Amino acid sequence: MSLSFEQSTQRHARSALVATAVAVSLLFSTPAAAQRIEHKKAVFAALDKVTARISKLEVEIGKTAKFGALRVTPRACYSRSPTEPPKTTSFVEIQEQLLNGKEQRVFNGWMFAQSPGLNALEHPVYDLWLTDCGAAEQPVAASKGRPGQASSSQDGDDAPSPAQPPARRRPRR
Numbered sequence: 001m002s003l004s005f006e007q008s009t010q011r012h013a014r015s016a017l018v019a020t021a022v023a024v025s026l027l028f029s030t031p032a033a034a035q036r037i038e039h040k041k042a043v044f045a046a047l048d049k050v051t052a053r054i055s056k057l058e059v060e061i062g063k064t065a066k067f068g069a070l071r072v073t074p075r076a077c078y079s080r081s082p083t084e085p086p087k088t089t090s091f092v093e094i095q096e097q098l099l100n101g102k103e104q105r106v107f108n109g110w111m112f113a114q115s116p117g118l119n120a121l122e123h124p125v126y127d128l129w130l131t132d133c134g135a136a137e138q139p140v141a142a143s144k145g146r147p148g149q150a151s152s153s154q155d156g157d158d159a160p161s162p163a164q165p166p167a168r169r170r171p172r173r
Helices: 005-028
Strands: 036-048 053-060 065-067 070-080 089-097 103-112 126-140
Touching: 053 065, 053 070, 053 126, 070 126, 089 126, 103 126
Parallel strands: none
Antiparallel strands: 036 053, 036 070, 036 126, 065 070, 070 089, 089 103
């Protein structure tokens, strides 16, 4: 059984309409965005190549820690919730104390825990790379959402998210 020209045209028009509807829905749908969690500390592994000593540095955000002649200052440290694929990043500034007393910037940028060789400090005497973040502060939405959307939970309750542990109270004495 062969289709008439009119039936064939209608079939192609329906197929084109369905394809257009699918393309428009994909274009305007919002992507699933994982929340990133802001932390109070960044955790680094540091290697002194002369003594072959590896140290763990836990540095509060905005504070400076010393490792040999290096001064390490993390400015931010983010991770994702445990249910998401791991992605731990930190923006770090590293200064080196020179013999003449001056400081020289040797690193300024993002470090990635899952790819330590990508953006780690490479120095003749020291190596430093991000391993983790510590002490979660609060989740930060990866996307702010569209205007007019409510940012509260649908149920209306103020239950903490899985990324935020509930506050603990101290027992009375």
